[in-house]
Amino acid sequence: MKISKKKMLLKMIISFSIIFLVATATLSTSIFGYFSRTYREEVDKYNSKILSQAQKTIDLYLLREIDKLQSDLISYIMFDDDMSSYVASDTVSSVSISNIYKRLTEMKNESNMLQTISVYSCASNTIISTVGVKFLDDSKNERYLDTPWIEKMEKAADSKLWIDSTFNMVSDNGLESNIIYFVASYPYNATADKRKAIISISVDEKELFSEIIRVVPEQFGQIFIIDSENKIVSHQNKSLIGTKPAGMEFIDKIDSISEDGFFLDSYNGNEIAVNYRSSEFYDWRYIVADEYDMVYHRGNVIQITILFISIIVCLVGIIVIIIFSANLYKPFKRLVQSAGDSLRITSENSDVDLNAMNEFNIIDLAFESMNQNIQTLEEFVEERKTVLRRAFLNNLISGEKAAIHISDKNMELLGFNFPHDRFVLVVAEFIDDMGHSKIENETYGQIIQGIENRAVFGSIQVAGFMTYKRNVAFLLNYANEDRNKVYDFCSWVCDTVDDRFSKTLVLGVGGESLGIANISASYKQALEALHSRLINTDCKVFVYQESCVKQKSITHDIELITKLIENIKLRNKDCVKESIDLIIDYIVKEQYSIESVREYIIFVATYLTKLTYDMGYNEQEVFGGNITQDFSRVSSIDELKIRMDNYCLRFVDFLEAQKSMRKSVLVQQVMKYMRDNKQNDLSLIVVADSAGVSPSFLSKVFKDETGIKFVDYSIQLKLEYAKTLLERKNVSTEEVSLKVGYSQTQYFIKKFKAQYGITPKQYQMKFLNELNFDG
Structure with missing residues (x-):
């Protein structure tokens, strides 16, 4: 069998192409694998160098993020070697713990550093199991807290309780007013001789020094008392250091440190206490945490870059082969150009090549098929309708004009309502290729669809498109007598969509002819312009109006709404x-139409409604009704301002009322608890634990609501209870002092006399004498 030179040359070109592509793909894969492996090794080495720094600093990073919750204080954080974190909280409030746990979980997903997060309660020395103390890590295996770490956390919790109880003892003994700040270093793994208490006082009295030393627990091996001249005072009952301890230079910068304002940390190898609310505290540590994450991001970028270069090499090879082949052999060039448009209709007993025909004509195709299979024209078209419709459109795009009467007959047989069906096809191809997320596509797609549905301008047919740069274009098909309506449509579209899109173009298709003789050329140009993501105004497509809007304005109005929220x-x-x-x-500056104002304000109403539900309320209790419907009836800017003032300020009043109500109820419950349990321990920690809040929060709220300090109210209840005990016979002052929580009888007598003007013994004798006299 004789093979022509053209066919032999074609086979050689195809063989050469396959070999070249295989070699390019193999080389690219090898290069990609080598660089990926090499860079990953470098990343691992770099990670090992900064891992120790990251382990020391990620706890501070978490503290900074947790503090944004404006929730209960996190008192202690520790990490083990594999970066699993255990958080100890001084509250058992389920709402607070849930918020903290939710935020920590989000941070785990963001940082790719944390494996396991567990929330621990200092108040109860237990792990909070009701709010999800464990979850699946990246390997989908459940991780549990092991016994050694539970013991460590219990020691940490015990340390925090000792620190808090020490401060309360100082306060209960009337020393709080003379103390400038109280800082304690009590790490869970420290020996007794290394535990420190640092106390700064405002007066220089040896009696006061002695009283402070007496009330501070024995658990502290070193106590540093700083006098008014910032000097360390020694005392016979404790072993003290004669110079400033390491880290005091840092503490000197802090004006005051309250009971909830310190955090235990290691700084340059020395145990110190620092105020974690200080902005200076995060700088270098926060940068290390960011740098840790940056390594992984950089590694991913380089891998993707290498992969992209490999793909480019393959594409360049394909392009070179196509150009080479096209220049050598014109028939092969024609084959390449028409590859995307070639279709082959295959039925059980027929195989028809559409490219073999000089002109796309369904009747001719059907006649050839019906010679082999007894089939009607309608049956032939119905069986192959999808393929024939696509082939007909590809034929139009190719630019090879068919006779008008043949195109008319093809459209009739295929059921085209031309050009509407063709435009639907273009939209599908265009949107599938967009660079935005699916949700954003659907949102803006609905806007365009809404414009199409509402645009009724005689016989004008409309199809809308949007590019990845948020440019929007509308293709029209119209008759000559509708030219003026086209101008009206252009103005209406620009007024409607310019506040959402950066650029608006309206393109006319057809226009100069009532038939379809020039539709294929116009359609091809418009399709090429849209698919290249550029609205190509150089094409011979009618451009009636162009309007540009700054992209910044779209972002700016959202920022205003966010600031309002x-x-x-x-x-x-x-x-x-x-x-x-x-x-x-x-709104006034941008000269919005009233319709655009309504759309914008409904957007604001949506944000307000979402905020109400996020905070656990509903529209009815906050606003008294549906604000979205109310805003949709706005008819002027003045009316808009009145309604926004009304609803937003009403929301603020509602939140204030809720806050005050919650605080008032909390204080009433606490006072009742203290009255019912005045014979028990009424320290701030115990009472706060019973109320499910932090000690610092309870102390502040109690003072705001009652006007007196929590400690003063607690002492008042104790002394009232002491009076009741003293009214009994055969009860000594020492017994009463111990029952109301005072270990030092002299201090109890001092407090009692300060409150009632007489000593406990004098009160007891006076009461019993009056009782005998009445009897």
């Missing part, structure tokens, strides 16, 4: 009013 959360009426004024000024 933040001010509402802060319950700051002045800032809320200022945010509303900025939004109104922005």
